[in-house]
Amino acid sequence: MDDTFPMDDLDRRIVLATQAGLPLVPRPYLALAEQLGVTEAEVRQRLARLLAAGAIRRIGAVPNHYAIGYTANGMSVWQIDPTVIDAVGARVGGLQSVTHCYRRPDHPPAWPYNLFAMVHGKSRAEVEAEVGRVATLIQAEFPGALGARDILFSTRILKKTGLRLGE
Amino acid sequence: MADAVEQAKPFRRAALAPAREPDELDRRIINALQGDFPLSPEPYAEAAARLGISEAELLARLQSLLDDRILTRFGPMFQIERLGGAFCLAAMAVPEAEFERVAEQVNALPQVAHNYAREHAFNMWFVLATETPEGIDAAVQAIEAATGYPVYPFPKEKEYFVEMKLQA
Numbered sequence: 001m002d003d004t005f006p007m008d009d010l011d012r013r014i015v016l017a018t019q020a021g022l023p024l025v026p027r028p029y030l031a032l033a034e035q036l037g038v039t040e041a042e043v044r045q046r047l048a049r050l051l052a053a054g055a056i057r058r059i060g061a062v063p064n065h066y067a068i069g070y071t072a073n074g075m076s077v078w079q080i081d082p083t084v085i086d087a088v089g090a091r092v093g094g095l096q097s098v099t100h101c102y103r104r105p106d107h108p109p110a111w112p113y114n115l116f117a118m119v120h121g122k123s124r125a126e127v128e129a130e131v132g133r134v135a136t137l138i139q140a141e142f143p144g145a146l147g148a149r150d151i152l153f154s155t156r157i158l159k160k161t162g163l164r165l166g167e
Numbered sequence: 168m169a170d171a172v173e174q175a176k177p178f179r180r181a182a183l184a185p186a187r188e189p190d191e192l193d194r195r196i197i198n199a200l201q202g203d204f205p206l207s208p209e210p211y212a213e214a215a216a217r218l219g220i221s222e223a224e225l226l227a228r229l230q231s232l233l234d235d236r237i238l239t240r241f242g243p244m245f246q247i248e249r250l251g252g253a254f255c256l257a258a259m260a261v262p263e264a265e266f267e268r269v270a271e272q273v274n275a276l277p278q279v280a281h282n283y284a285r286e287h288a289f290n291m292w293f294v295l296a297t298e299t300p301e302g303i304d305a306a307v308q309a310i311e312a313a314t315g316y317p318v319y320p321f322p323k324e325k326e327y328f329v330e331m332k333l334q335a
Contacts, residue, residue: 004251015245021233022242024226026186026209044206046241051206055249059242061229066183067237068197075285075292086325093327101327104256108321111289116256116321150287158282159274159293160239 005055010038014046022059043118048054066157073120073154074127076134077113079106079147085115088142090118112148126152186235192220194239196228200241253300254280256321257307258289258312266290272313278306289319 007015013036023031029047030040050056058089065073085103092115093101114157117134121127131151138146189197195218205213215225232238247254261269266284273279273293282293295306307318 005249007250015250016177018242019245020239020242022204024211024230024233024241026222026226027264028210029206029208044208049252050243053249054246057206057244059206059244060202061197061200061232061238062240062242063197063201064185064236064239067235068189073283089325089327102256102323103325103327104321104323107209110196110260111319129249145176152285152287152292154283154285154287154292156284158270158284158291159279160281 005050005053007055010036010042011046011055012052014043014050071122072124073118073129074124074131075152075154076117076119076131076149076150077152078115078117078138079112080115080138081142081145081147082114084142088138088145089115091141092134092138095134097121098134113150119151123148127151127153171320174227181235185237187237189232189237192228193232196232197238247296252298253303254323255295255303255307255311256323257293257295258319258321259289259310259316260293261291261314261316263290265316268316269316275313276309278302278307279320 005011014032017032017035022028025031027040029043033040036043047056047059051059065071076142078088078092081114088102089101092098097119098117099120100116102116104110104116106114119127119130119134121130129152131149135146135149196282199218200214204210207213207221211225211229212222218225220228229238229241233241257274259269270282270284270291273291274282278295278297280294280296282291285288285292295303297303297306303320303322307320310318
């Protein structure tokens with residue numbers, strides 16, 4: 001695992017206080033500071049440090065994909081020759097249509113796929129067409145590297161709470 | 168029991184569905200506020216000025232976007248691995264007749280951050296988020312014990328790119 005950010009007690013309390021969201025008041029960092037018994041400047045500095053360290057990816061709006069028209073969510077999965085998978089992953093992960101791209105272990109024979117690329121689209125046909133273009137690109141640039149592939153469309157969100165640290 | 172589960176299903180779906188279509192201002196707010204939120208003392212006023220609206224209007228819109236489930240959250244997105252914790256994608260192949268029961272049992276674990284039904288023999292895909300890497304194995308074992316079905320963990324071996332910004 002990469003280096004982890006050494007979170008102290010105040011960092012942890014800031015995570016707990018903001019994991020459900022930032023207060024919707026004119027001075028949200030002051031509201032947090034009052035809740036935590038520290039200064040507003042301290043809260044702002046801690047958040048800046050967590051951002052700089054990559055412990056916070058970003059602060060902002062987290063949209064419900066379905067609400068903004070991205071109703072088709074296809075998890076494309078690929079069986080890629082392990083000797084070139086990192087080059088293929090870097091290429092696929094850099095594509096505009098791919099929001100997440102990971103190498104993961106396969107579980108043969110039930111699951112032969114070792115590369116996962118999430119493709120969001122406004123229709124199933126749009127996602128299928130895009131995944132087809134990705135397949136063509138892999139075959140052209142990495143001849144012989146692609147085995148089986150599939151797309152797993154989501155049919156229902158069963159739960160979506162995001163990360164929750166315990167109290 | 169089966170009846171109760173059947174009746175609960177449409178309610179849970181409705182609870183996650185957005186209550187309205189985003190309008191033009193909603194879309195501008197969503198596109199503008201997916202990152203770089205100011206750390207200044209009055210960040211909403213600063214963000215509102217960039218959008219050409221008042222601070223009060225931005226605050227009211229954000230509340231409405233959350234109430235209507237167009238946004239799932241507004242705030243920091245934590246990278247739990249950098250904080251010493253762990254994420255792991257995992258899947259199960261669950262017979263259709265058992266699907267709702269197993270979904271309830273899986274969702275009951277606080278370590279399950281989200282869970283999606285997908286069209287495949289592996290038809291249930293969820294993300295485990297735990298405060299320690301060891302917590303993942305414990306959660307996998309707890310789910311297998313509770314449901315009676317094997318869990319296939321898909322830990323991330325390498326991340327090639329992550330850019331979770333969508334144009335509204």
